[in-house]
Amino acid sequence: xxxxxxxxxxxxxxxxxxxxxxxxxxxxxxxxxxxxxxxxxxxxxxxxxxxxxxxxxxxxxxxxxxxxxxxxxxxxxxxxxxxxxxxxxxxxxxxxxxxxxxxxxxxxxxxxxxxxxxxxxxxxxxxxxxxxxxxxxxxxxxxxxxxxxxxxxxxxxxxxxxxxxxxxxxxxxxxxxxxxxxxxxxxxxxxxxxxxxxxxxxxxxxxxxxxxxxxxxxxxxxxxxxxxxxxxxxxxxxxxxxxxxxxxxxxxxxxxxxxxxxxxxxxxxxxxxxxxxxxxxxxxxxxxxxxxxxxxxxxxxxxxxxxxxxxxxxxxxxxxxxxxxxxxxxxxxxxxxxxxxxxxxxxxxxxxxxxxxxxxxxxxxxxxxxxx
Ligand SMILES: *Cc1c(COP(=O)(O)O)cnc(C)c1O
Numbered sequence: 001x002x003x004x005x006x007x008x009x010x011x012x013x014x015x016x017x018x019x020x021x022x023x024x025x026x027x028x029x030x031x032x033x034x035x036x037x038x039x040x041x042x043x044x045x046x047x048x049x050x051x052x053x054x055x056x057x058x059x060x061x062x063x064x065x066x067x068x069x070x071x072x073x074x075x076x077x078x079x080x081x082x083x084x085x086x087x088x089x090x091x092x093x094x095x096x097x098x099x100x101x102x103x104x105x106x107x108x109x110x111x112x113x114x115x116x117x118x119x120x121x122x123x124x125x126x127x128x129x130x131x132x133x134x135x136x137x138x139x140x141x142x143x144x145x146x147x148x149x150x151x152x153x154x155x156x157x158x159x160x161x162x163x164x165x166x167x168x169x170x171x172x173x174x175x176x177x178x179x180x181x182x183x184x185x186x187x188x189x190x191x192x193x194x195x196x197x198x199x200x201x202x203x204x205x206x207x208x209x210x211x212x213x214x215x216x217x218x219x220x221x222x223x224x225x226x227x228x229x230x231x232x233x234x235x236x237x238x239x240x241x242x243x244x245x246x247x248x249x250x251x252x253x254x255x256x257x258x259x260x261x262x263x264x265x266x267x268x269x270x271x272x273x274x275x276x277x278x279x280x281x282x283x284x285x286x287x288x289x290x291x292x293x294x295x296x297x298x299x300x301x302x303x304x305x306x307x308x309x310x311x312x313x314x315x316x317x318x319x320x321x322x323x324x325x326x327x328x329x330x331x332x333x334x335x336x337x338x339x340x341x342x343x344x345x346x347x348x349x350x351x352x353x354x355x356x357x358x359x360x361x362x363x364x365x366x367x368x369x370x371x372x
Contacts, residue, residue: 004369006327010362012355015324018331019148019173019306019346020194028197028257036253044246052252053241059259060204063268064182069209074202075234076243079103079172079191082203083110086140086168089218089231090187090211093117095140096161098132098154100124101147102337103170111142115223126150126338127308129301134161139214141167145174148194149335151308151344152301156180156188166211176262177305177349179272186211195271195305197350198254202247207235262349271349275304278347278356282307285360291315291367295342307345308334314372317341323366329359 016023039048057072066072075085087110094117097108111119120138124130129152132141141159146152153174158167166186174180175188176195182188189205192198207215212235219225219232227233233244262271283302286292286309295308311317321333321343334342343363347356 004323004327004366006324006329006362006365010358010365011327012329012358012362013352014355015327015329016331017329017345017351017356017359019344020191021200022194022197022346022348023350024197024254025258025261025350027261028254031257032250032253035257036250039253040249044242044249049249049252050241052249052256053243053247056204056252056256056259057238057241059256059263060206063176063259063263064188064206065268066206067183070182071207071212071235071238072204073207073231073234073238074204074243075231075237076201076245076247077203077228078200079170079189079203080106081229082189082205083107085229085231085234086142086187087111087113087116088223088225088229089215090140090166090168091116092139092214092218094119094138095142096120096122096132096135096138096159098122098124098130098143100128100130100150100152101126101144102149102335103172104130104142104144104147107142107170111140127152127295127297129154129298132157132159134159136162138162139165141165142170144170144172145178145180145188146171146303146305148173148306149338150295151303151306152296153178153303153305156184158184164210166208166214168211173305176258176268177271177275179268182206192251192255192258194346195275195348195350196255197258197348199248199251201251202255258350272304274353275347275349278351278353279304279307281353281356282309282345282347282360289364295340305347307347309343309345311341311343311367313341315341315367315370317343319370320363320366323370324362327362329362
């Protein structure tokens with residue numbers, strides 16, 4: 001199977017379709033070299049790096065047109081670190097966690113910290129969507145905007161809970177690729193290695209005034225909070241355009257470039273239309289062939305940024321992914337723990353819609369060449 005050669009006219013110009021780290025555009029890498037020449041290898045406490053952090057914060061505020069009082073906060077450690085930071089500094093007593101895939105379930109685990117009441121976890125099987133349910137005493141309602149492990153997308157809506165309850169959205173794989181209502185959220189957090197086409201290691205978040213107030217109140221309480229995971233520290237440092245400890249400067253440079261590119265191209269509405277076009281190409285194609293079916297059966301739950309496509313049992317999806325990889329088309333394997341005969345295709349903002357169309361042709365070619 002590895003010796004199947006996909007004809008050149010069926011290949012995408014760029015073969016990166018992984019869900020993170022994901023495609024970084026060539027222009028970003030060029031800018032990393034030119035702009036990086038004066039920034040990489042210099043102190044993160046000096047003006048050039050602070051200006052870079054400031055530019056990232058402003059660019060993100062512009063991109064999401066954040067309402068008055070919302071702040072762009074960032075810290076080190078990626079979205080996984082944010083879950084622990086939230087357990088220490090955002091959840092007052094008890095969280096509700098929607099768990100319909102790997103990432104939602106990981107936050108639920110972090111929210112099961114010994115100093116908190118056990119979270120109210122609403123589970124739904126992979127490929128479907130769990131729904132918010134108001135529960136008395138819950139002060140953080142948490143769910144992923146896009147469940148990257150299954151390709152299910154949730155509507156961004158405010159939880160109808162107790163007064164003062166916060167709505168906290170894991171937007172790691174949605175942010176920068178999908179439009180949503182910022183005011184429906186108190187914390188909309190993400191990492192830059194997906195639609196923002198950067199490297200990992202950072203978390204960024206839009207905080208509402210209510211979320212900032214919550215952080216301040218918990219920080220002033222007698223709860224023990226490690227320095228590194230302190231959201232108060234993150235808020236204070238972000239206001240100064242810095243992080244508690246050294247950030248990855250290359251990650252910031254690539255991110256800043258991508259945010260600027262999206263803003264200059266037409267902002268979040270443009271990115272939203274582009275990822276819808278790309279994912280629509282994949283779903284339409286799956287409907288047009290007899291060996292592929294979208295994993296997410298409810299069309300309105302299908303993700304616009306991560307398309308999961310089950311293949312017929314007669315077609316070995318693993319062999320398809322291996323063959324694609326041998327031809328330079330990488331990372332179409334499904335989320336490992338899902339264990340399905342599936343291809344998972346990112347349709348992030350950086351990925352050219354034309355390349356997604358080429359990918360479907362390449363897959364069809366490979367399936368035609370494989371023994372059935
Ligand atoms: C990738 C991803 C994460 C993990 O991000 P890290 O920066 O690696 O911690 C969390 N949530 C979602 C929805 C993701 O797609």
